[in-house]
Amino acid sequence: MNEKGLTLIEILASIVILSIIIISLLSFFVQSSRSTNVSKSIMNATYIAQTTMEEMYSVITATKSINELSKPATYNEIVKTANQVVYQKNVSNHSVTVELTPYTVDASLVNLKVKVNKDTKQEAQMEMLVSWKKE
DSSP: OOOOOOOHHHHHHHHHHHHHHHHHHHHHHHHHHHHEEEEEEEHHHHHHHHHHHHHHHHHTTTTTSSGGGOTTTTEEEEOOSSOOEEEEETTTTTTEEEEEEEEOOOEEEEEEEEEEEEEEEEEEEEEEEEEEOOO
């Protein structure tokens, strides 16, 4: 008996095999999309942190000490003491917190820390030592 063509069982078996392969590949695409979104969010937060660091760097290097520091226009002042200054602002759905504390080893330096949060999750943080304006 020489039959030409495919039987219904052969067609169903090939459909099942192809379905299993396609479904497993789709999970890779979904995971890749999630990873891309997380990476984009972290990159945006890092860009905001870097921009804030540069902005605060110029403010600090134009000031002689933490006591003479004036609040930048776009920030809200949260804390201002002799040992710490904390500013906060919102940038494109992110909360940016800037902490300035005198460096304990050298009084001519200030520790600048920038934290970027989205909702309640911290997405970026940068920290560096900056020198006050020379007298």
